[in-house]
Amino acid sequence: MGSRKPSSSTSGFFQAAPSVPQQYTASSQDKASSRHESSDDPVFSRVLSLYLPDPLPTPLQSHFHDFARLVLEPSTLQHTIDCDTDLPTIHPLTTFGEENKITPLRTSEGWRALKQIQTRAGVVGYAYPQPSLKQDFNRRIHQFGTLHLWHGTCAVATCPMGMTDGAAVLLRRHFDDPDGDQPGRGAVFRESYRRLVSLDPTYSWTSGQWMTERSGGSDVRGTETVARRMTTQEMQTDINHGRDKDAHGLPLGPWIVDGFKWFSSATDADMAVLLAQTGQGLSAFYAPLRRRTGHVPTSTAEAVSHTTETNGIRIQRLKNKLGTKGVPTAELELKGMRAYLVGQEGQGIKEISAILNITRVQTASSGAGYLARGLAVSRAYTLVRKVKDGQLLRDNPQHLAWMAAESVKYRANTHLVFLGAALLGATEQDHDAVTQGTRGASVLIPRSRGKQEMLLRLLTPVMKAQVTLNSVSGLRACMESLGGVGYCENNEDGGVMNIARLFRDSVVGTIWEGTTSVMAEDVLRVVKNPKTQNSLTGRVDILDESFGDWVRGVLSAIEKANNGHGGRGAGVFFTREREITANRYQVLRDLVRSSDLLALQRCGRAILEHIEAVACACLLMFDATVDGDEIATEVARRWVSMIALPADRIKIPNEGRPRDPAGEIEMDRRIFLGSAAVARSPVTTLQARL
Template identity: 70%
Template sequence: MEPRKASSSTSGFFQALPIVPPQYTSPSTSPSGTSSPHELSDDPVLARILSLYLPSPIPAQISSHLHDFSRLVLRPSTLQHTIDCDIDPPTIRPLTTFGEENRVDSLRTSEGWRELKKIQTPAGVVGHGYPHPQHGAPAQNFNRRTHQYGTLHLWHGTAAVSTCPMAMTDGAAVLLRRHFDDPDGDQPGRAAVFRESYDRLVSLDNSYAWTSGQWMTERSGGSDVRGTETVARRLTAQEIQADVATGRDKDDHNLPLGPWLVDGFKWFSSATDADMAVLLAQTAKGLSAFYAPLRRRAGHKANSSSSSASRATLTTESSAAAGQAYPSETNGVRIQRLKSKLGTKGVPTAELELKSMRAYLVGQEGQGVKEISSILNITRLHTASGAAGGWARGLAVSRSYTQVRKIRDGQLLCDNAQHLAWMAGETVKYRASVHLVFLAVALLGATEQDYGTITRGTLGAATLIPRTRAGQGNLLRLLTPVMKAQVSLNSVLGLRECMESLGGVGYCENNEDGGIMNIARLFRDSAVNPIWEGTTSVMAEDVARVLKNPKARGRNVLDETLGAWTRDVLRAVEGQGTFSRELDMVRNRYAVLEQTVRTSDSAALQRSGRDVLRHIEAVTCACLLMFDAVVDGDAVAVEIARRWVRMNAVPSDKVKLQEEQGPGDLTTEVDMDRRIFLGAAAMSSPLPATRQARL
């Protein structure tokens, strides 16, 4: 017998590198009748959801855009920006060469961060949510938000959280749009500033587009803004005239500056390199919302000293980009320090000191919380979207690895029944979460567009979206904090499972091979989602306030919103005869929720707030999954819905089910696990012995 040969750095076993396929594939790229249009995509739930809320067939401009973008996000050149963004964190240069405060370019971000931002703007991660009336452009007779968030879902796994400022940009656009018709009053030029800023926020053109910050958090507390210490006051006529005289009355895009002056300290800002910000500050009439550009003209003084001349030289690039011949500086913003965080390494999160920041009041004095809430609803939706999108990439890597990983006796991991059962269960949870996110997305779109327009020609929108604007808004108001809390938590747990499914490889920061295997990065980044824009506890309290709103005057808010919606969807499901047992289980779960809410006062409901979140999630996702399944009777979709309902049934229903169920057919169950987890890959290679590794 020949002695065994020792392995070395160049010899021995080497695992084949899995290749992650594009997440979405347009049905138009495959001959008709070859397979289900949903199964062409590696992530069939996205394709199924798009077919529910968009006209059937999906408009060509949307389908082709998502098809191409799903491939762009996996290009090695794109993924290299992701790596660079993660390993080259931002830094600050607080002083000039001779020790002056650097008011020109104190923040340095990585090339990767800047390049990812350049990719996402024309891709429409914000812009596709808004109308773009252009000569010859096709009419947008569909839910624009569904298109926008479909794009985001494909982007999140690659974006390295460069989507964070885009969330705030989206929210700021919604806020400014609400005030288009406000008179300028004692703030001359405000309406024009708001309109141009809005146009820039929703633009698809990198040379014109802006991003926005959202600055609320201070040292006194996170989501509790009542302790805000930042203050704002009106400038005097003399102060305004002094800025005019020195040429410091405009921002660096030649828009007039507002007549308010803001001073204070913001403890957590995740869009430090934005073009504008919406922030809270105290005035004589209480907490108020303000709009402020982040850069302004440096003024005539820029030519009066050598240090200012140097400053002008440093701003040549930014001034030229703005189409201006004069230098600019920060609008009273000084970066105190950058945060050191577990994840989101590329995001320039900073502590900011504001001194004499020129700003416009947004809305009415003292109504800042009301104004900022419109941004919070958007950013919470973006947070949940990011959570689901990162989870999608983790599962994609796990699927591809499962199909090439060799285990004992030459078998592949995809032939291991225990592994398939485990990851099929994770896939069920993921698909439920994505459905919940896109219901909220569709509801948001419905509140912004005509109901008839966005439901016409769709397979599910007319059933899943309430007909009245009030019904849409109320359901969205209730589900937004539920979605943000539960999807964020689920994704952290789900990505941990994806990491484990790769074994030791999953725990490593795999930045080789384009970083596609780096689930550790996705896990680190996902950990922030249950925290920012309101923790899970804050979301639970928010839901309790909705359900026990004193203005409801004793009405059953839960039953008028979620209850009515649930009954409508279950009636549509019941007519198909597929889920007789599961329908009863969902009704029983809802009955427990309704009784809990109805019999609890505000204090008791607050204490059980997390249980309420789980109840609402279980019922809503059950309705969505069952409805999705009966649209086309797809066997995998039916089984996924059935498994979700049964795993979330009330204890008595679970006991009955266990008593009634006999031993199932193991071969059939394993095959279904494979189809749920691996999707089209399972269909293409049904026999384990002949399964081909995807190389």
């Protein structure tokens, strides 16, 4: 004992620093399996190859390749740290106690920088036609692929971008509406839309979505914010005082909005879409967040900082949240806010749903993106961490089995999110445009626009609920896989190892845009909609005619792929898995058909799980049949085993009987570590121990 040297702050054991690789790497290799394995996250490459032209066009390859590197650049990650540590603040009063209408909100330099990066990267813009890029493919896959790479770094700067995306969809729907008694509205909507989808940070806008009030988030019928038409005298007064334009010179709307919004993200946005009560009921409004003051500047500096003020908005306080620290979420008092009515009075919920549909898909995307980064960090740590007797964690069978199971769930949910994105793109373009030259889109995307829309309507709340829940549990596992290191913020080395931040930020995904319970009720509104009638047969079975048809079509395609391989392809392993999946769907269909609405409400979350289980099983099996990839095949088999109902477990090959332990461990390693496991030599010592 006396001969041993004590450790110190500069001597003794030091853990090798994990290196988190880029998520996507462009490859010119022809072999599909090698092409996917060249990236740290093969499932990302695989979903791109299903829904985008294959081989991937060079501009798209270059975009994903370069952006995957930008998100891990030390300078980018420093913005992430700054965003999470230099929190937004409000400054309600001027030096002499007057209300501060000029600069009441301060955000960090990191927050502003991240917003600029994501605008240039097209996290909104690439979903829309861009003159600089030929987009004869599914634009939404391009957009959501970019988002998937960005989520782990963005410090939830994507929150306002989701609402921006939704606002662009909403405004686009009203381009052809006559101005009527709101002169100038059409021109304002078109200019606002151009700014919302722009790739130029100096020109682009972001949008807020203000619905939540103190009475509750999901039930907007209790909205206490009210709107009224301005009188002719009020409008003339604003004109006389030069206060009839927004900060960019666009005319202000003829409505006045007053009320209180209790949970409003994107407080630093350029515009907002909000709900307010009118004489005809709950209505939707468009409002810029800043307006001209009417003050004539005496210098250039004064013109920049003192000629605009908030458009009737007073920030009461910022929310102190578990995560999403950099997002300036606030309680807002609206008093004299000028706005335009969107659509018709009393149709506010219908109008705002256009935004909710987008933000819910984006929330699901964020859940998968956070988990992608968490698993990347866990993989990097696993490769270098020494445990018992100098053994690396990568050789620990329990650890590999545990994280392989988490990787299977991540791959399943990533497929589900990108199916949602693909369906969204198909409804905005057309079937031929989004399927031409792809490896799987023509099978996975229904040709009928009506079926595309109904399937997306059904799957959106399922994705939003299940992927965000799995993200939280998966990131907790990733955090635990690093031991005490995982529980620390780890900003010292650029923040790339900070799973704690990802975990905190992921939790909100289960809550905002509707909790899991709200999503379950939303699904029931689809499958038990009393308004959906058929003149010949009575009520339409929406579940079976949308989701059921899709399931049967995909399972049939998997069977045909197996037959096409002459029994030698991946599909040969899926005979029983297809049967189990079909049975799980049958249980879901019988439950919906045999239960009234009250009974279904009690098991709403179970219905979400049923739909997720079946949809992901179909997607994983189909993905494996495309190229017969061994790991993709095993992932699909394991997912079906995980989601099989008790009565089906006897149908799973080798269920309950141990297979070759060394082979199973090696497959765990390949599923979890991916390309990092390929370079490893056979583990004879591990086999000897077993």
